[in-house]
Amino acid sequence: MKIISWNVNGLKSILKKGFFDFLNKENPDIVCLQEIKFQSFFETKIKNYFAFFNCAKRKGFWGVATFTKRKPIKIERILGFKRFDDEGRFLKLDFKDFSLINVYLPHGGRKKENLQYKLKAFKELRKYLKKIKDKKIILAGDFNVAHTELDLAKPKENRNNVMFLPQERVQIDKILKLGFFDTFRYLHKKEKVFTWWLKAFNCKERDIGWRIDYIFVSKSLVPRLKEAFILKDIRISDHCPIGIELENYQQSSNLT
Numbered sequence: 001m002k003i004i005s006w007n008v009n010g011l012k013s014i015l016k017k018g019f020f021d022f023l024n025k026e027n028p029d030i031v032c033l034q035e036i037k038f039q040s041f042f043e044t045k046i047k048n049y050f051a052f053f054n055c056a057k058r059k060g061f062w063g064v065a066t067f068t069k070r071k072p073i074k075i076e077r078i079l080g081f082k083r084f085d086d087e088g089r090f091l092k093l094d095f096k097d098f099s100l101i102n103v104y105l106p107h108g109g110r111k112k113e114n115l116q117y118k119l120k121a122f123k124e125l126r127k128y129l130k131k132i133k134d135k136k137i138i139l140a141g142d143f144n145v146a147h148t149e150l151d152l153a154k155p156k157e158n159r160n161n162v163m164f165l166p167q168e169r170v171q172i173d174k175i176l177k178l179g180f181f182d183t184f185r186y187l188h189k190k191e192k193v194f195t196w197w198l199k200a201f202n203c204k205e206r207d208i209g210w211r212i213d214y215i216f217v218s219k220s221l222v223p224r225l226k227e228a229f230i231l232k233d234i235r236i237s238d239h240c241p242i243g244i245e246l247e248n249y250q251q252s253s254n255l256t
Contacts, residue, residue, distance in 0.1 A: 001029045001245065001246045002027070002028040002029050002243060002244070003028060003029065003030045003031075003032070003100070003138065003215065003243055003244050003245075003246070004026060004028040004030070004031050004032070004242070005031075005032040005033075005034070005102070005140035005141055005142075005213060005215055005241070005242050005243065006031070006032070006034070006213075006237070006239060006240070006241040006242070007033075007034040007035045007104070007142040007237065007238075007239035008033050008035060008036060008236075008237050008239070009035050009037075009237045009238055009239065010035070010036070010037045010237075011036035011037065011038050011063075011065065012037075012038070013236075013237075014236050014237060018236055019236070020046075022234065022241075023046070026231075026241075028243065029068070029069050029070065030066065030067070030068045030069070030070070031049075031067040031068075032064070032065075032066050032091075032100070032102035032140045032141060033064060033065045033066070033067075033102075034063075034064050034102070034103075034104035034141050034142045035062060035104060035142065036053070036055070036062075036063040036064060036065050037056075037061060037062070037063060038053065038055050038063055038065075046067055048069055049067040049068060049069060050069075050070075050072075051066075051067050052066050052068070052072075052075055052093065053065045053088075054089070054090060055088045056086065056088040056089075057086045057087075057088070058087070062087040062088050062104060063087075063088040063089075063104075064089060064090070064091045064102045064103070064104050065091070065102075066091055066093055066100070066102045068093065068100075070095055072094055072095055073094050073095060073096060074093070074094035075091075075092070075093055075094075076090075076091070076094075077090060077091055077092075078090070079124055079125065079128055080124060080127075080128065081120065084106075084121050087106075089103060089104040089105070089106075089121070090103055091103075097136065098135075098136040098137070098138060099132065099135055099136065099137050100137075100138045100140070101140070102140055102141055103125065103139065103140070103141035104141050104142050105118060105121055105125075105141070105142065105143045105144050105145070106118040106144065107144050107162065108144065108162040108165075108168065109162060112162055112165075115165070115167075115168075118144070118168070119168070119171070122171040122174070126174055126175065126178065129175070129178055129180075130178065133178055133179055135218070136218055136220050137180070137217070137218040137221075138216070138217050138218075138221065139180060139214075139215070139216040139217070140215040140216075141213070141214070142196075142212060142213050142239065143171075143172065143212060143213070143214050144163055144168075144212050145164075145168045145169060145171060145212055146158075146164050146210045146211055147169055147173075147182070147185075147211075148169070150190065150191075150192050151192075151194075151210065151211040151212075152209070152210040153192075153194065153207065153208040153209055153210070154208065163210060163212060164210075172214075175216060179218060180216040180217065180218055181216060181217055181218075181219065181222050181225075182214055182216055183214075183217055183225055183228040183244045184211075184214070184215070184229075184230065184242065186222070186225065186228070187225065187227065187228045193211065193230045193232060194207065194209025194210055194211050194230075194232065195209070195210070195211050195213040195230055195232075195239055196209055196210050196211075196212050196213065196238060196239045196240075197210075197238060198238075199238055204235065211230075213239060213242050214242070215228065215243070215244050217244070221246065224246045224247045224248055225244060225246060225247075226244075226245040226246060226247045227245040228242075228243070228244045228245075229243050229244075230242050231243070
């Protein structure tokens, strides 16, 4: 089973830039999208996929979507933190043999004006995860944090900047302490590969980036982890897609 996660920086934008070609080529079983910037639900005509959305109340901002070939048995859109929920940052799909959480954590603000909101969002997410940590969980999304010095091109220059502050980085530590595994780092211990690049200063061309997008899995799923990958050459957003492959899960569609 292949799962892809991607901050698309606007769903309508990537639909015009080859998203369907990307789907046809990669043929994932599940796709988690963040920052869809779509304000209402709609009938998405994507062959072989069910489509689920959690859209922000504010027009043109935030929001997440999940496309899946497997029909979930339950859908949740509420974490229990009002501002976070109003911004459409959480979407959980329950399947018979695992649960998938698609999440988009706040940035924190260039001037750290939303840092406390961001830390509160991580706290509320952990509280939620603690309640279900005994289940098989896949946690995917944009976490807006580079965890270690391996996860950004210029760690020394960014020690005092949002997305690499100590109080942000420890949030990833706390998720790992709950029993989750960073799938890419678990399989690629020393690789310095990024998932987001600032649009200015030719950062993507110069590969001056950050790894701020993650797929975590609970401990019980680690033996099934076949691969974790970053598709850094896909350039139709300021983020690139990331993904994992899990063995011994049904991959065929059950669309009805």
